Amino acid sequence: MSLDIWMRENPLTYVWIGSYAVAFAIFAVEIAMVVHKRKITLQQVRLMREASEED
Amino acid sequence: MAINWFKYSAPTTFYPLAGKLIPWFAVSSAILFAIGLYIGFVVAPADATQGEFYRIIFIHVPSSIISMLLYMVMAGYAALGLIFNTRLSSMMASAIAPTGALFAFISLWTGALWGKPMWGAWWVWDARLTSELILLFLYLGFISLHASIDDPRRADRASALLAIVGSVNVPIIYFSVKWWNTLHQGSTIKYSGTSMHVAMQQAMFTMLAACWLYAIVIALTRVRSIILDREKNTKWINELDEVRS
Numbered sequence: 515m516s517l518d519i520w521m522r523e524n525p526l527t528y529v530w531i532g533s534y535a536v537a538f539a540i541f542a543v544e545i546a547m548v549v550h551k552r553k554i555t556l557q558q559v560r561l562m563r564e565a566s567e568e569d
Numbered sequence: 570m571a572i573n574w575f576k577y578s579a580p581t582t583f584y585p586l587a588g589k590l591i592p593w594f595a596v597s598s599a600i601l602f603a604i605g606l607y608i609g610f611v612v613a614p615a616d617a618t619q620g621e622f623y624r625i626i627f628i629h630v631p632s633s634i635i636s637m638l639l640y641m642v643m644a645g646y647a648a649l650g651l652i653f654n655t656r657l658s659s660m661m662a663s664a665i666a667p668t669g670a671l672f673a674f675i676s677l678w679t680g681a682l683w684g685k686p687m688w689g690a691w692w693v694w695d696a697r698l699t700s701e702l703i704l705l706f707l708y709l710g711f712i713s714l715h716a717s718i719d720d721p722r723r724a725d726r727a728s729a730l731l732a733i734v735g736s737v738n739v740p741i742i743y744f745s746v747k748w749w750n751t752l753h754q755g756s757t758i759k760y761s762g763t764s765m766h767v768a769m770q771q772a773m774f775t776m777l778a779a780c781w782l783y784a785i786v787i788a789l790t791r792v793r794s795i796i797l798d799r800e801k802n803t804k805w806i807n808e809l810d811e812v813r814s
Binding site for chain 2: 521522525526528529532533534536537540541544545548549551552555556558559560562563566
């Protein structure tokens with residue numbers, strides 16, 4: 515009930531925090547995960563290459 | 570000058586091309602997000618009946634459209650991989666699925682946020698909402714099925730079948746508001762025209778383009794990691810500058 519009153523009094527804050535902030539936080543997490551995955555994969559490939567060169 | 574597009578269907582040629590395209594798409598996406606948010610929150614007027622709450626439309630509608638579009642693109646790539654046995658197509662399908670799932674989630678989340686002040690409920694078992702939820706489950710099913718099979722080529726084939734069968738859900742989502750008497754509103758923009766204010770249309774289409782470019786950037790970055798991982802034993806990967814440095 516209190517949320518109903520709050521959202522009616524602060525519609526723009528509700529819209530921003532509830533939808534846009536959440537959406538952009540999800541995008542930020544996805545970007546971080548994709549960048550991290552690329553770093554890890556590159557490291558693995560480099561290690562494999564170094565190992566094969568030592569052999 | 571004709572471009573031989575088939576040349577880019579091989580991971581060896583696609584990998585460097587994707588690397589060159591990513592920064593351009595990323596910058597364009599960021600600029601479009603900024604423009605879309607500015608028009609949506611500063612230029613576009615408040616709605617006559619929904620007041621400020623309608624501004625959720627600028628993230629809700631683009632994320633819904635992108636979630637459906639990405640599924641069709643993913644199913645298309647999966648079908649290409651299944652029929653022609655092209656490695657890159659299957660890799661693209663795998664790269665698109667997580668982003669599609671996130672857009673489906675954002676669509677459902679923002680829809681719930683919009684539903685509460687307008688309908689008085691976060692969720693109703695409406696045809697449009699339910700079919701979009703099924704889309705999210707299809708994405709999750711595709712990702713889970715692919716991850717559960719160790720051999721990547723077998724995983725590609727199994728998950729491709731799920732993607733192709735699941736594509737029947739996309740037209741159901743789109744036409745659900747016409748086929749059934751739903752609480753969810755019908756299309757505001759039609760071929761015959763629209764009653765939307767021009768600034769609202771500009772904000773929505775700008776945000777749609779921004780989301781589409783964002784999805785391309787993420788899919789290309791992810792597919793580069795997949796290519797690196799799957800082709801790590803090949804000579805061309807070991808000769809890449811980023812691997813040698």
